[in-house]
Amino acid sequence: MQADGDAGNATLEQVTAACYADIEAEDYTGARTRLRRMEAMGRTGKRLAHADWFITLMAAESDCDSRGIEQLLSDNDREFGALIRGQRVALVGPVPSKIAQGAEIDEHDVVVKFGYRGGDKGRDPETQGARLDVSYYNNSQAKLLAESNYDEVFASIRWAVCNNRKGLSHFPEDYPGLRLVASLQWLLPDTHLNAGPNALLDLLRFEPSGIKVFNTDMMLSSGRFAGYFPDGAKSIDHTRSFIKTHDPILQYQLMHRLWVCGHIEGDERFEEVMEMGLVGYLNELQKAYGANTRALV
Template sequence: MALAGEAWRQARTELQQRMKNIAVEEHLSALGHWSIYRSAGLHPRNFVGIDMAVDCMDWPVNLRQEFVALWRPLQNSLMGAQGVIVRWPDSSCQRKAELLAAFIRHYPRCISDLPWPMALFFARLFLLAGQVGLYILHRAQVVARLGLDIDMFEGADDQLPALYRMCMANEQASPDQAFKLLCDLREEPIGHLPEYNDFLQLANLYLPRESATLGAESKVQECDRSFASAIKGKRIAIVGPVNNGLDNGREIDDFDLVIRPNHRSNNALGSRFFGARTDISYYLEDDLRKNALEPDNYLTAMSSLQFVVLSKSCLSTFPWLSRLTGRLRPRFEIGIRCNPFFTGYPSALPRMLMDVLRFAPLEVKVFNADLYLGRRYGGNYLRANAGYTLYPGFTLHDPVSNFIFMQRAWRGGWFNTDPVLAEILSLSVIDYQAAFLRVHDNSDSR
């Protein structure tokens, strides 16, 4: 904890030094630029300057005092987090966040008046606390404030202005606008940097497939050659864990390749709904860790697969994976310079789609997914962990960004779906948010 707190104080000191040379009227803009940081979770940089921003606000004295009295204890807890925050650093944080949320419901301006990166931080913080209504409200306000105004990003570090401009284009409903911005982005210096090639390619998935002809295909790395060969020109079924009541099994098994997340022998899924075949499976380190004492549940299933896709860190964490030599494939990593989302990172289903679509399959169809609008999971998905909450995952994998990507790629003809998911992807963003709110909001105000 001491080390993490020291990192926070160092960031604070650097920010204070920067502010010394800036006129008072420019403080809010400078604080906003400082707070822009594209990280997987909540980062200290997102909130290190919040109390400075509050000092710049023209709020009544009592309002400022009440906000600070609720925010400061939560800030002190967050300062002790190890690295980025995807879970509460101590058990008191949830209650502190709930008290702040109750205040913000009455005084929403205390968030909406802040520089937009700070307001986005609070939106994600409220999502972590299960206050889904506040998350939706303030996320929508941030998007409305930004629009496609690139001036909001001037002065940000590195290539963030260009990336955020494209990510905002991805968030918009107009493919024509996104197409124009993507063309412009390719003409800027960032468009010629190899490290941003994957970002530009993934941004294509927001466009109609027939118009997404910008640039060459991503260069296939040596570790992906056999995987690319297996995917190219094939009919691919990607199967989620949701029992949506449809008899999808026979159609799933008729595809050339069947891909699932976290395939294991002790997670029996009814073949009538989920199909019986699995050729490729993607695994998260957390999934493997939950069953670390029973590796045979994975080894038995993995031994029958063509490819076992996981992060490189898994190989050192789980030595038993060495028995699968020849089947292991490093997963496609979507880091800061590759992520096309406005906020958050792709969850399992969009991540699999992004990976597979890079290798020119003939057809991709997604089955048994509802984008978290239900809890009808098949097998023992999530049931082994009675106290498990989805909110850390929601904070890391922003649900609205994930929905928008899925909807745009589906409308653009990049993949097909079963009727249940098609109905969900036909919703407006507002209607999806309302449905998500009904299922997942933990606030007392519903």
């Protein structure tokens, strides 16, 4: 991607892909040079501002905050930011856990979870924490929720956040307490962020005092807590998902960099996964999904 982006006849898409490649390679000077070229090629100001913020975040530069992307913020974003800014945030994943860390989760100022559809699902006081302030939804989760009594669900939490416009479209326009993430999808090389990295980048825009990740192991466990998937849902072929939709190397590199820079920390299992490094993580991923004994393609 970097070589393609260096070519004199490179397209805007190739320069954009090269910019991301520079970021992953930790060449932040090169990434900003690409931004200037992208601007000369007609890339919009809002996207450039968001990308510049992302580079600053990944470079762990001291002035990384949301003021540089003020033009990206909607009124909903500003209200949401008032909840997050300066607060200790617990980001709780859906991986089942037997570790009694619910009390620690609930002690945080803000508790963030995924795909909440009401009731006690995902709110086990012992392992997941009973609190829930913010829930993120992918398109499938948003569609499922929209077909139920979502008013009651949304009334029980402070904010619901959709990961894409398609998910948001399932609800009435300007529904209170509902917002859309500012996506970096356009910058990524033909892949999508998983729920965890997507939520982390969204939250970090609003300058929390810290984020701690719980019940998350970067897909090394394919199971989810009881009730996370609806009854009768088809099983997910994760190996196909890795190839087609969610590049695991990109996901890990991004999360690992956020961890190395001190933007996030995690519970014992998350720290263990981060300490594996990329090669160790991929070895464990292959074991988890059978790639040592069968072909993926």
